Amino acid sequence: MAKLTYEGFKSLERQFPALTTSFKEYCFKYKDDLRTFLEMECEKIKYFSALSNITKQELLYSMERRTYKAGDKIFREKQTIDRLILIQSGIVELSVTYDKRRKYESFIIERLTTGAILNHQAFIVKDKSDTYFKCRTPVSCFELSYERMRKVMEKRADLKQARLDIKQTVFNSSHEIALDYIFHNHSDTP
Numbered sequence: 001m002a003k004l005t006y007e008g009f010k011s012l013e014r015q016f017p018a019l020t021t022s023f024k025e026y027c028f029k030y031k032d033d034l035r036t037f038l039e040m041e042c043e044k045i046k047y048f049s050a051l052s053n054i055t056k057q058e059l060l061y062s063m064e065r066r067t068y069k070a071g072d073k074i075f076r077e078k079q080t081i082d083r084l085i086l087i088q089s090g091i092v093e094l095s096v097t098y099d100k101r102r103k104y105e106s107f108i109i110e111r112l113t114t115g116a117i118l119n120h121q122a123f124i125v126k127d128k129s130d131t132y133f134k135c136r137t138p139v140s141c142f143e144l145s146y147e148r149m150r151k152v153m154e155k156r157a158d159l160k161q162a163r164l165d166i167k168q169t170v171f172n173s174s175h176e177i178a179l180d181y182i183f184h185n186h187s188d189t190p
Helices: 008-014 019-029 033-042 053-061 122-127 148-154 155-169
Strands: 064-068 073-077 083-089 092-097 106-112 132-135 139-145
Touching: 008 019, 033 083, 033 132, 033 155, 053 148, 053 155, 083 122, 122 148, 122 155, 139 148
Parallel strands: none
Antiparallel strands: 064 139, 073 132, 083 139, 092 106, 092 132
8 A cells, every 4th residue: 555645745746736625525425423513613703604515625624623721811801812623522611701890700691512613703703702602511612713714714715705794794793792702402312
C-alpha cells in the first residue's frame, strides 16, 4: 500500500488543479457518527445552512475538539468572540451579573447541553459577548476559531456574503442581540 506525502499531494495538485475539488466532493460521501452530528447541529445556524457544500465541509473540517473543566469560563461578558463552540457533552451555564453591587453574584439564564451552539452570530463578526459562559460540568466541544474561519472565507465568496449579511443584522438592527446561542431541543432525539 502506498502513502501519499503532503509534498507529493501538493505536487499532484499543481499538475492537476481539479484534484482538490474532486477530493472535497468525495468527502461529501464519507459519513460517520461524529461528522453527522456536526453537520446536523451546524445546519441549525441560518447562515451555515445557506452555504455551499464545499464551504460547509471546509468549516467542519476546520473545527477542533476541546475539553474544558468544570468551573472554566468559556466566555466572559464584554469579551471579543473569537470562536464558535458546539457542545458535544457537558453543561454550560449562560449567566449575567444582575446587581453591580454584588460582584460575584449572577443570574443563570440557561443551561446549555449537547448540541447547543454558542455565539454563532457574534463569532462571524467578532462582536463582544453580552453574557458569561461557564462550564458547570466537564465539557467536550468542537471549536471553530475566527482565524480558521477567515482562511476559509478568503477562498469562499458565499461565506464572505454570509458574514456581510450577519454584520448588517447585528450592527444595524434597532434591537440588540442579547442572547446568542442555539439551544438543542432534546425532544427531537429518539
